[in-house]
Amino acid sequence: MSSQLARRVVSKRQFSTSRVVSHQERTILQKLFKIPLDAGAIGAVLATTWLGGQIFTEASPKKQKPQTALTTAGATKKDLVILGSGWGSASMLKSLDTSLYNVTVVSPRNYFLFTPLLPSAPTGTIEPKSIVEPIRAIAKRTPGEVTFMEADATDIDVTKSTVTVKQASTEISGVSKQDSGSSLTTDSFTKDLKYDYLVVGVGAQPTTFGIPGVAEHACFLKELPDSYQVKRKMLDCIEKAALYPKGSEERKRLLSFVVVGGGPTGVEFAGELQDYIDEDLHRWMPEIAEDVQVTLVEALPNVLNAFSKKLWSYAHQVFEETNIHLALSTAVKNVTPTTVFAQSKLADGTTKDLEIPYGMLVWATGNAPRDFTKLMFKKIAEQNTARRGLLVDENLKVNGTENVFAIGDCAFTGHPPTGQVAHQEGDYVSEYLKQKAALDDLNHELSKASNSDESSKVQTRIDSLKSQIKPFNYAHMGALSYVGAEKAVADLVWGKFSSTSTGGTFTYLIWRASYIAMCISARQKALVAFDWLKITIFGRDTSKE
Ligand SMILES: Cc1cc2nc3c(=O)[nH]c(=O)nc-3n(C[C@H](O)[C@H](O)[C@H](O)COP(=O)(O)OP(=O)(O)OC[C@H]3O[C@@H](n4cnc5c(N)ncnc54)[C@H](O)[C@@H]3O)c2cc1C
Incomplete structure (x- = not known):
């Protein structure tokens, strides 16, 4: 009887002890979670208020001074x-x-x-x-x-x-x-x-370096209408390829997307293209997504040559992981409506001729x-x-x-x-x-x-x-490039003499934050942030229009 009572007392004690511990733990956890949540909520409220204020100021500009013949000092206005x-x-x-x-x-x-x-x-x-x-x-x-x-x-x-x-x-x-x-x-x-x-x-x-066929057959990525043209071309290739049986040469050609130029524009576009294939096309047309091949052609032995050396190999590694084919030390010689003719320099100093059939060719070489x-x-x-x-x-x-x-x-x-x-x-x-x-x-x-x-x-x-009046003096703030798969590379400059080279997912967040900061207006900042949020929820839009 007494041992039963003792067991009950012990078990009650254990129970009550465990309740006290879990309550304490919960309180600590709640407090720990509360700090970032509160900070996040305050940050979000402050950022939204600031952005709202900026958008309002931009939308209601002050009355401007009219153009006049004379300045306020009475001189002729130039x-x-x-x-x-x-x-x-x-x-x-x-x-x-x-x-x-x-x-x-x-x-x-x-x-x-x-x-x-x-x-x-x-x-x-x-x-x-x-x-x-x-x-x-x-x-x-x-x-x-x-x-x-x-x-x-x-x-x-x-x-x-x-x-x-x-x-x-x-x-x-x-x-x-x-x-x-x-x-x-x-x-x-x-x-x-x-x-x-x-x-x-x-x-x-x-x-185009005067390379035959480039001006006629390639898409460019310089102005806004170029982006509509590239999107249309990409979706035309995808829809047309879907009409051909798996394994057919024409289907393979249509799904070969070639990007020429290993600078930031070419690298970022190749990365974005592969993201679209892996994250969106794969959901809607998996059998097509499997057959798409993105190739990045660069005449030098590395991509992102203006970045520090260690970031070259990081970019190469990301491309390998995401299945982007890199054709390095490869110079395009001629382009026809269906094929890129190029020449690769091999490690032993010899050259090899290449033929790359393509559905879409994007030219980003300078x-x-x-x-x-x-x-x-x-x-x-x-x-x-x-x-x-x-x-x-x-x-x-x-x-x-x-x-x-x-x-x-x-x-x-x-x-x-x-x-x-x-x-x-x-x-x-x-x-x-x-x-x-x-x-x-x-x-x-x-x-x-x-x-x-x-x-x-x-x-x-x-x-x-x-x-x-001082001469123009350029202050380099660093360079950033997206490489795909939510990874970016950055050469960041701190002050006059120190710099950091970094690559990865955290750099990708820096890349996003920097681009938001660089947008020319609050309206642009808000729209870009909404677009990123929108694709996280709904995915990318794959309709042609
Ligand atoms: C896809 C892409 C991505 C890039 N990414 C980056 C980046 O991340 N960071 C970075 O620092 N740089 C980047 N750049 C480079 C940057 O965009 C250019 O260096 C920059 O635009 C140069 O500015 P600009 O004013 O000289 O020329 P632009 O911005 O090209 O502007 C030229 C203007 O002149 C107008 N124009 C053309 N002809 C005439 C004419 N005859 N008469 C009057 N107006 C004319 C054009 O319509 C345009 O409005 C990128 C470029 C591209 C294409």
């Missing part, structure tokens, strides 16, 4: 013409005090395109419209009124300071010139614009100057030797001119042709022209000075302001 609406020109416009000049922006594209996420558009990871921002919206948020003309700059007279513009609308990649995007190009509106300052930010076009840039090479004596971009001085002023600046991919500064460089150059010219406007006002004040004392005071201010 005409500033900006060519282009890309990274260089849009960044410049965004940071410019547009009330200091009568500003006109000329571009065949009435929007800014956030190119870093363009490789995500054809596969439906990102909606194409999420990565554009109307140039008029950017202009509307600046202090002074801006005129926008949807037109191409077609000619320039640097002695008369005029630029000829002709009505035009976005072209696909500038190589094929297939699609003007406008139904009204036949009446060809043309006008000569007079400028006091001209900023040339016309970018570059994809280069830049060549646009027609307008080449025209400037020809028309300005100091530019006659230029090949890759306009030659500029330390203030980004075009050699051989007094009042023309070049920014971004159309300028040759020794820096890589990236959005990061173009953005900093745009900001620099904006600041430079702000100082120039202040100098103009001071010179006007000097001309009105009534005595030598007043003159010397103004002259001192002029000299001081002139000494503040």
Whole structure:
């Protein structure tokens, strides 16, 4: 009896002890979970409030100052013409005090395109419209009124300071010139614009290196309409291949997707393509997904050559794991409507000819100057030797001119042709022209000075302001590239002398966070974040339209 009682007491004690422990554990666990949950909830509320505030501010811009003949100091207000609406020109416009000049922006594209996420558009990871921002919206948020003309700059007279513009609308990649995007190009509106300052930010076009068949048969990935073209081509190949029996040569060819160029654009697109095949196509058409082969062709022995060495092998490893075939040290020689003819350099120094049948070919090998840039090479004596971009001085002023600046991919500064460089150059010219406007006002004040004392005071201010004008100095912040399978590589720069090279899933989160931060508007940030959330829930959209 007593032993039974003792057992019951013990068991009750054990029970009550175990209840106390589990309660304590639960409390500790709850507390532990609560900290990140609370922090996450507070973070989400703060981020949403901040984003909401930004979107509201952007949607309701302040009243702008109208364009006028004179500045507030009474000097003649100068005409500033900006060519282009890309990274260089849009960044410049965004940071410019547009009330200091009568500003006109000329571009065949009435929007800014956030190119870093363009490789995500054809596969439906990102909606194409999420990565554009109307140039008029950017202009509307600046202090002074801006005129926008949807037109191409077609000619320039640097002695008369005029630029000829002709009505035009976005072209696909500038190589094929297939699609003007406008139904009204036949009446060809043309006008000569007079400028006091001209900023040339016309970018570059994809280069084909003159390889036969590339311009005719390849798709490019440079402009927004290119992404629609690539998507359509990819889905055409998939749907057509489904009509052929498994194992047929034609089905194999249609499902061979070849990407040429192992730089960030080619690598990111190949990674996105394989993600789409593995995560989406596999769900809907598994028998087709199994037969798709993505091949990345690169003339050098590695992909992502601008990144640090250890990231080359990491990218190769991810590609191997995800079944992307790498054709390295392989140069394309000729392209027909169905086959890429290439030559590979083997380790023993010999070469091997390759034939790669393809359904879709995407060409991402770098830049060549646009027609307008080449025209400037020809028309300005100091530019006659230029090949890759306009030659500029330390203030980004075009050699051989007094009042023309070049920014971004159309300028040759020794820096890589990236959005990061173009953005900093745009900001620099904006600041430079702000100082120039202040100098103009001071010179006007000097001309009105009534005595030598007043003159010397103004002259001192002029000299001081002139000494503040610094040459352009590029600050490299690092480089990022998505490699597929939710992995990215990054060369991150901390301060002047230290840097980190990293690759993996955490880097992928850094990649995403950086791209959100780099978006040009709060609206763009929100749309990109929604797109990523949307594909996590619903998957990518595989419909053609
Ligand atoms: C797919 C892709 C991904 C990229 N990813 C990155 C990245 O992750 N990070 C990075 O730093 N860089 C990236 N880049 C490079 C970056 O986009 C370019 O370096 C950058 O766009 C250059 O800016 P830009 O202003 O010189 O030219 P663009 O941005 O190309 O803009 C040129 C503008 O000029 C207009 N234009 C063309 N001809 C005329 C004319 N005759 N008259 C008037 N206007 C004209 C065009 O319509 C366009 O608006 C990427 C590029 C591509 C294609």
